[in-house]
Amino acid sequence: MDKGRYQRLVGRLIYLSHTRLDIAFAVSMVSQFMHSPSREHMDAVFRILRYLKGSPGKELLYKNYGHLQVEAYTDADWVGNVMDRRSTSRYCTFVEGNLVRWRSKKQSVVA
Structure with a gap:
């Protein structure tokens, strides 16, 4: 290997x-x-x-919107899952209007 x-x-x-x-x-x-x-x-x-x-041709295309702007959004879900009572937090980041990063994570402990 x-x-x-x-x-x-x-x-x-x-x-x-x-x-x-x-x-x-x-x-x-x-x-x-x-x-x-x-x-x-x-x-x-x-x-x-x-x-x-x-599967060619299935990629994302990023567009130029004429501005260099970075935007980020975040959200939290407090005790959203009634089975384990854990919260979920998430965020996403946009550069020039194009989504470049996102994440969702369930918290490791119950708050």
């Missing part, structure tokens, strides 16, 4: 996942094994590459 090759491929997939949201979850899963990849992990990377080859 060539660890360097695995790391280069996954690094390129991470970069590509900014415009190909359909592979973001799969790439996040294979990126967890950067320090000790196995043959199964490399097979998963090749499967992602085969998917990309078979």
